[in-house]
Amino acid sequence: MKIATWNVNSLRVRLEQVIEWLERVKPDVLGLQETKMTDENFPASAFEERGYTTVFSGQPTYNGVALISRRPPQDVTMELNGFSDPQKRVLGATFDNVRIFNLYVPNGQSVDSDKYEYKLKWLNALDAQLQAEVQSHELVLAMGDFNIAPEDPDVHDPATWEGKVLCSPKERTALTKIKSVGYIDTFRLFEQPEKSFSWWDYRAAAFRRNMGMRIDLILASKKLSDLCTGCSIDVEPRKNERPSDHAPVIAEFRDI
DNA sequence: ATGGTCGATAGTCGA
Numbered sequence: 001m002k003i004a005t006w007n008v009n010s011l012r013v014r015l016e017q018v019i020e021w022l023e024r025v026k027p028d029v030l031g032l033q034e035t036k037m038t039d040e041n042f043p044a045s046a047f048e049e050r051g052y053t054t055v056f057s058g059q060p061t062y063n064g065v066a067l068i069s070r071r072p073p074q075d076v077t078m079e080l081n082g083f084s085d086p087q088k089r090v091l092g093a094t095f096d097n098v099r100i101f102n103l104y105v106p107n108g109q110s111v112d113s114d115k116y117e118y119k120l121k122w123l124n125a126l127d128a129q130l131q132a133e134v135q136s137h138e139l140v141l142a143m144g145d146f147n148i149a150p151e152d153p154d155v156h157d158p159a160t161w162e163g164k165v166l167c168s169p170k171e172r173t174a175l176t177k178i179k180s181v182g183y184i185d186t187f188r189l190f191e192q193p194e195k196s197f198s199w200w201d202y203r204a205a206a207f208r209r210n211m212g213m214r215i216d217l218i219l220a221s222k223k224l225s226d227l228c229t230g231c232s233i234d235v236e237p238r239k240n241e242r243p244s245d246h247a248p249v250i251a252e253f254r255d256i
Numbered sequence: 257a258t259g260g261t262c263g264a265t266a267g268t269c270g271a
Contacts, residue, residue, distance in 0.1 A: 009262075009263070009271085010262090010263055010264075012263090012264090013262095013263070034263095034271090036263070036264070060264085061263090061264055061265075061269090061270090062264085062269095062270075062271095107270075107271055109270075109271080115270090147271095201260090201261080201262095201271085202260090202261040202262050202271090203259085203260040203261050203262085204259095204260055204261085205260090206261095242262090245261090245262075245271080
């Protein structure tokens with residue numbers, strides 16, 4: 001099973017690129033973030049025509065998540081337990097015996113912002129949810145734009161970014177807590193090139209200079225991680241004309 | 257020079 005995550009920063013603008021990528025990479029499940037569209041505008045038929053089922057949770061202008069999959073999703077959820085939120089950032093679904101969460105974690109803006117407090121509360125609710133999920137399912141996957149660079153090697157310039165949003169201790173601790181209940185960052189299960197990033201700011205020619213961060217993650221429960229045969233970032237779409245500022249991340253699993 | 261560039265949307269906000 002091939003599972004991928006991609007923050008597309010507007011599905012309206014990126015639809016053609018997503019379709020092209022789907023046909024090249026052929027994932028079984030693709031989680032999209034920042035679709036930035038309402039459900040009535042979701043281009044479900046473009047995916048259905050290519051043999052994919054869709055489920056989506058959107059709103060005007062901001063946020064929005066979707067799951068594109070070969071097989072139909074079951075037990076779909078669009079919220080974290082006990083955390084009612086008008087911002088559409090969560091899509092959970094079961095595919096065969098794998099419970100998958102597609103997530104758009106709040107950015108937080110800056111550590112002194114109200115949005116940062118919201119990010120920390122949101123991560124706390126995510127931790128509770130993912131703890132509960134490993135009690136009821138053996139195979140759990142949490143993927144998406146985490147808006148957290150887990151460690152300094154995931155940052156192009158750790159000194160400049162020290163303590164800043166995406167790298168601050170509180171959010172890194174929140175991610176560590178999620179890992180401590182049995183989730184593994186599948187990217188780090190394998191040898192990877194140095195300076196591997198998944199997001200590069202549009203400004204200052206950041207991509208050309210590889211001034212990026214690895215903030216798009218695929219976490220797997222221990223049992224699922226034992227089946228993981230690879231995880232990689234596909235930088236090719238970031239080279240497109242009018243690219244998303246994020247690259248897709250892909251993980252592969254055997255026997256599921 | 258305290259910026260830079262996108263996307264959604266129509267003056268700014270969010271990333």
